[in-house]
Amino acid sequence: MHVENLTLAYGADAPVVSGLTLEIPAGRLTAIVGPNGSGKSTLLRGMSRLLPPQSGQVLLDGDDIHKLPARELARRLGVLPQGPVTPEGITAAELVSRGRHPHRGLFGRLTSEDDAAIEQALAAVELTELRDRPVDQLSGGQRQRVWIAMVLAQGTAHLLLDEPTTYLDLAHAVDVMNVVHAAAHTSGRTVVVVLHDLTLAAQYADHLVVMGAGAIAAQGRPADVLTAERLDEVFGLKATVVEVDGAPVVVPDRRLAG
Numbered sequence: 001m002h003v004e005n006l007t008l009a010y011g012a013d014a015p016v017v018s019g020l021t022l023e024i025p026a027g028r029l030t031a032i033v034g035p036n037g038s039g040k041s042t043l044l045r046g047m048s049r050l051l052p053p054q055s056g057q058v059l060l061d062g063d064d065i066h067k068l069p070a071r072e073l074a075r076r077l078g079v080l081p082q083g084p085v086t087p088e089g090i091t092a093a094e095l096v097s098r099g100r101h102p103h104r105g106l107f108g109r110l111t112s113e114d115d116a117a118i119e120q121a122l123a124a125v126e127l128t129e130l131r132d133r134p135v136d137q138l139s140g141g142q143r144q145r146v147w148i149a150m151v152l153a154q155g156t157a158h159l160l161l162d163e164p165t166t167y168l169d170l171a172h173a174v175d176v177m178n179v180v181h182a183a184a185h186t187s188g189r190t191v192v193v194v195l196h197d198l199t200l201a202a203q204y205a206d207h208l209v210v211m212g213a214g215a216i217a218a219q220g221r222p223a224d225v226l227t228a229e230r231l232d233e234v235f236g237l238k239a240t241v242v243e244v245d246g247a248p249v250v251v252p253d254r255r256l257a258g
Contacts, residue, residue, distance in 0.1 A: 001026075001058070001060055001190060001192070002022070003021060003023075004058075005019050005055065006021070006043075006057070007020075016214050017039045019056070020043065020056075022209065025207050028207055029184040029185070030191065031202075031208050031209070032192065032209045032211060033196070033198055033208065033211070034210055034211035035212065035236070045162075048079040049065050052066065074102035074156075075154075075156065076156055078099070078152070078158065078160070080148065090135055091135065092131050093132060095146055098150055099150040099151060099153035100117060100155075120153075121149040121152040122149055125149045127149065140172060141171070141176065148161070152183060161194070177203075180193055180204070202223075202226055202250075208221070212233075218230055222248055237250075238253040240253065
């Protein structure tokens with residue numbers, strides 16, 4: 001996936017992302033981080049065709065996503081927006097089955113191939129036993145994993161996930177990121193995820209993109225990108241960066257009232 005000279009704005013407002021170019025490594029997990037207002041979620045919306053560009057293009061295997069038929073794009077690109085709304089009364093399996101819509105035939109019936117993809121996706125997020133449970137009766141972490149299963153069931157080679165760990169406690173966030181990591185490293189998908197938690201991003205990402213003011217401030221291996229100097233420059237955060245199991249961990253400096 002390649003982003004070329006992309007400029008994104010909402011209506012007549014000033015651009016949020018300006019002239020951005022980015023190459024997403026294939027078959028790896030890329031995490032996009034940055035302070036509030038840096039443009040990371042806007043970039044993901046542009047990459048998923050949810051927000052049309054003022055200029056530039058997004059290429060998927062060499063094809064401009066804005067020139068692809070919607071059904072074909074849905075067979076090639078899975079998107080999980082931030083804070084998806086769960087339909088009332090729907091079960092986990094029913095929600096996951098919606099990921100198969102782009103593959104259904106003329107009469108829209110589920111095939112044996114669809115059923116297998118649904119069960120495989122539920123197994124991947126370890127929710128097979130809860131397949132018939134209404135989603136609104138699940139915990140926050142379980143609900144988020146069901147949504148990820150829906151995107152996995154879509155069977156696309158590329159996944160874009162916007163803040164999949166928002167509002168989750170650390171244990172549930174780790175569960176979700178384990179699933180996201182496996183999608184890239186076990187299934188060979190190209191995964192892009194927007195995250196707020198810097199340490200979580202550093203622990204799981206193969207490629208880390210740091211955004212600031214609508215542009216890329218740095219990108220590369222997490223250990224090379226997350227430095228104390230860059231945290232101060234981009235986030236305005238005074239912190240110490242230590243290494244744990246080969247990945248950087250951000251330890252903010254204490255700010256005590258005088």
